Amino acid sequence: MTAAARPRFAMYWGAACGGCDIAVLNLNEKLLDVAARFEIAFWPAVVDVKYADLEAMPDGSILLALFSGAIRNSENEEIARLLRRKSQLLVAFGACATEGGIPGLANLSSPAEIYSAAYDDGLSTLNPDGVRPVTRVTVPEGELRLPAFQRLVRTLDQVVPVDYFVPGCPPETARIAEIMDVVGAVLDGRAELPPPGSVLGAGASTVCDECTRERHEKRLASFVRLQSIAHLDPNLCLLEQGIPCNGPATRSGCGALCPSAGAQCIGCYGSADGAGAQGARLLSAFASIVDAREPLDIDRALAGIADPVGQFYRFGLAASPLRGGRKGVAGSSDGETTTASEASESGARRELVAGAAR
């Protein structure tokens, strides 16, 4: 089979940590099958292909593109749109692309606060001139441009239409291998493509259904944090031991890895039913098992959930109905497109002034 005849594969990272790329590379020898079946057209973590090369490819010439990471800045958005145009199948790959993930927690803060935290307030930050990154700067060699920071972190499907969703932080390598098997079967004409919009590499139930711990009817005197428990029962449901475990509203697929290891599920596989529903479901589930009737007693019992927003929306804030905290969301004229480059403008002026003084 010649290289030109092989279908093209792409993978990209937006606002991501690179863990999704590692999870794919963890396919080990199976990766050789992928490389044999596909021409790797674009994959910044693995091969050196420039954006201009991607741009030059005919529209629709990539068969399968995996997009990991959320949409945080104009570069993420630009490549998301470009990959959408160039690809027949665009997959939101991993928790950040499907539901915003950890980067989505930045939606709790305003762009100005994020800039202050990053460029002023850090204990090891020394920035007396208040320098901020700028989107354009002129140097003797010409003009340099940087991506613009956007007001809200968005999921991939809040920006472009998405064909399939693969949840997980990161998606489990065994599930990725299964997806690659399906892709292979489709290419060989042995299987049909799943219906558009399907969630791939995950179950249709919850983590609790995969968990082997014993379960009973739940009545809780109070919630406690895992680190404050001296003796954890190795066989009993974590929630029944008072540990806020996100299993009841989190999609299955991981094999209940964290609860098996004695740690609570943190919810990385996202909503078991419908994007954005996970937080409210967890809130409902946790509150309902508290064995108290007076407001003060209820509050005392629930105090062990130290950070409700972080507990319920650790991975799904950007996909939730509110999409973020009030400081991040409220007051924006358009949550979709308003960039926060304004937040860097004053810094830009200061930087230019500082440059002139030199």
Next chain:
Amino acid sequence: MDGARFEPVIIGFTCNWCSYRAADLAGTARLKYPPNISLVRLMCSGRLDPAFVLEAFADGADGVLVTGCWPGDCHYLEQNYHALRRFQLLKRTLAGLGLEAQRLRLVWASAAEGARLAGEFTSFVEEVRDLGPLHWGAGGSISAGLRAAAPAEVAGRVEAAIAVTITDAVTDEVMA
């Protein structure tokens, strides 16, 4: 805002067996309360999925009122206790997201307490009016569903108020 009074959009969830009857009684008795509150009848406060409240705020509500039978009086025995537990946790979650505590209120009312409930509606509307617009919804506008639910004059004034404050917000940010 050109001196026009801010008209908040309020969603009120009522229980079929007591608080909805109380609101009905207020109407029968020709008691007046502000038109800003749109009531949604549920069979029980225990039916109130916290997602309903989050979506009301996301769709442009400025305040949400949850009502139900007095503890011990639930038509389904225990469900208003579940509502109370969820409410307590929801309040903390919304505080973590930056919402003022006054924008979410829980009121128990029996079917006989029409006058008291009308008073609660009025005081809640006034309290949220004092707080000003929330504008949490994406795009800072109220959704088609809420616009349909709110009386035309309220919806119109709300949109006008939104247009003004958004301009302010963006300008403030550029100046910051």
